[in-house]
Amino acid sequence: MPELPEVEVLTRHLRPLLRGKTIHGVAVRRAKVLRPTSSREFRQTLLGTKFAGLSRRGKYLLFQLNGRAGTKGFKLLGHLGMTGRMFLARKQQPLPVHAAVVLDLGRENFIYEDTRYFGRLTLDVSAAEKLGPEPLSGDFQPATFARALKRFRQAIKFKLLDQTLVAGIGNIYASEVLFRARISPKRAANRLTPEQVKRLWRAIREVLAEAIQGGSTVPLNFGGNRSDELFYFGRAPEASDYYEEQLRVYDREGQPCLNCRQPIRRMTQATRSTFYCPHCQRG
Numbered sequence: 001m002p003e004l005p006e007v008e009v010l011t012r013h014l015r016p017l018l019r020g021k022t023i024h025g026v027a028v029r030r031a032k033v034l035r036p037t038s039s040r041e042f043r044q045t046l047l048g049t050k051f052a053g054l055s056r057r058g059k060y061l062l063f064q065l066n067g068r069a070g071t072k073g074f075k076l077l078g079h080l081g082m083t084g085r086m087f088l089a090r091k092q093q094p095l096p097v098h099a100a101v102v103l104d105l106g107r108e109n110f111i112y113e114d115t116r117y118f119g120r121l122t123l124d125v126s127a128a129e130k131l132g133p134e135p136l137s138g139d140f141q142p143a144t145f146a147r148a149l150k151r152f153r154q155a156i157k158f159k160l161l162d163q164t165l166v167a168g169i170g171n172i173y174a175s176e177v178l179f180r181a182r183i184s185p186k187r188a189a190n191r192l193t194p195e196q197v198k199r200l201w202r203a204i205r206e207v208l209a210e211a212i213q214g215g216s217t218v219p220l221n222f223g224g225n226r227s228d229e230l231f232y233f234g235r236a237p238e239a240s241d242y243y244e245e246q247l248r249v250y251d252r253e254g255q256p257c258l259n260c261r262q263p264i265r266r267m268t269q270a271t272r273s274t275f276y277c278p279h280c281q282r283g
């Protein structure tokens with residue numbers, strides 16, 4: 001499931017490809033992903049407009065579009081959900097079975113594909129407005145973060161998933177960040193010492209920045225010999241090169257900790273798996 005780093009890598013990849021492209025046609029094949037926007041409103045708003053920019057907020061993509069002559073510009077919010085992919089493909093390429101939305105850009109199509117349709121492509125951008133600070137920006141400050149954590153008694157692992165506290169961290173990077181900060185995932189958020197909060201703040205920024213760096217150095221061509229420009233997450237064994245996140249604890253249950261060689265453990269917190277080293281993360 002894509003989190004901040006994967007969405008950032010995708011944003012950087014798509015931005016130059018989309019800039020200046022006009023939307024000549026809009027095909028909505030699965031209206032669910034537009035909610036609460038209707039297919040009709042979506043089509044009418046987008047037709048004839050032009051991509052002007054693309055940014056990321058938390059795990060959301062924010063597409064900036066220039067309105068048609070005399071109309072105002074607007075934003076489109078994208079979210080990959082569990083299985084979403086957004087990419088450009090040449091017109092003559094057959095559409096994937098689970099293409100949810102297809103935008104005709106002339107010689108190419110912009111395709112939002114989603115096998116489970118949990119993602120979004122919508123005119124309703126309110127979800128991005130409710131987010132907490134962007135962790136890699138100056139808005140994310142240790143003092144404010146410490147004050148926010150004081151309000152919660154829940155386990156710190158659980159609170160890291162709260163997008164109003166800090167935006168963009170999901171289940172994978174929550175485990176990674178706590179391992180880097182040497183903090184127990186079970187520790188109550190309001191019981192962290194000032195020193196631990198500072199370590200956690202630093203770990204969040206380092207882990208996310210390194211993951212972006214890692215993902216950005218690999219060309220987004222993971223389809224063997226086909227240069228299909230698809231963005232794949234995790235391992236694609238049949239591919240000649242692929243972007244695999246450099247994870248230190250996530251999904252490594254029973255394998256030796258990279259610091260102390262003790263086995264990594266898995267536990268369930270609020271129905272989701274947490275991976276940690278009981279020896280290194282005692283604080």
Ligand SMILES: [Zn+2]
Nearest residue numbers: 257260277280
């Ligand atoms: Zn360890």
